[in-house]
Amino acid sequence: MVIRCEIEASTRIPNPCAIELSGTKIYNYPLRVLHGKSDTDNEYPFVVSLQTASRRRYCTGSLIAERWVLSAAHCFNDQPKLVRFGNMTVPAKEATYRPILRMFPHPNYSELENYLMINDIGLVLISAIKDVKMVKLSAVDYTTLIGSPVKYAGFGMTYIFSVLEDNSQAERLDQTKPLQIGEGVVIRCETVESLKIPTPAVCVAPQCSNKYADSNYGDSGGPLFYKNKIVAVVCSDTSVRAIGQYTPVSPYIQWINIVIGRN
Secondary structure, three states: OOOOEEOOOOOOOOOOOOOOOOOOOOEOOOEOOEOOEEOOOOOOOOEEEEEOOOOOEEEEEEEEEOOEEEEOHHHHOOOOOEEEEOOOOOOHHHOEEEEEEEEEEOOOOEEOHHHOEEOOOEEEEEOOOOOOOOOOEEOOOHHHOOOOEEEEEEOOOOOOHHHOOOHHHHHHHHOOOOOEEEEEEEEOHHHOOOOOOOOOOEEEEEOOOOOOOEOOEEOOOOEEEEOOEEEEEEEEEEHHHOEEEEEEOHHHHHHHHHHHHHO
16 A cells, blocks of 8 residues: 655745744653644544553554554654544543554664654554545655644643643543644744754744644644645654654655555
């Protein structure tokens, strides 16, 4: 099976919102959309949740074929066991799942110092999910996306730990939250000088209308959309200044097709 992708010209936004970038710090957490919007219309049914054996939300992924989920390689470190899909607002015992059969991190994935990751992309083989809308990958050159408006999605934490009594309280509140959607603008990763983000990478800053929107705990592996196609997956987050780091899809299209074709 070959995953279809489309190449199209990017639309750029001049002068994206200027933000302070000094003193950034990166966190090695599975990430989650803060201050995003709920997908109440089920516009993104192909976005799924990677979960532990105890059915705890751990990472996010995208259904790109009946038996294949695209996510981040670092999400495989703790060996998620299940993929949850469908209605995420119902209790875990009433939800729909598929077992994870095998995981394929990119062969050149590695974690660098300061929790920076390179080639942080992977595929998950699952039992087939039928009658669910799939999403297309975009082969647009990620370097041409600077200034473009994008959306991202995730199933992780929406509460900030410090405003609640404990982390477990925040996690309980989020287990039945619907998919959260955030919006941002692609910026040059070179702008975040203190991080020295390795390439290939896509960096996203919040839009001026919502400077606090960001990915957070549980969003790792989730999709970054440009014109309703996936251009990248959530890698990590420079949480102090709300700059998200993503792994672009375009450099890995051939690898994705090879893995799927051989399995």
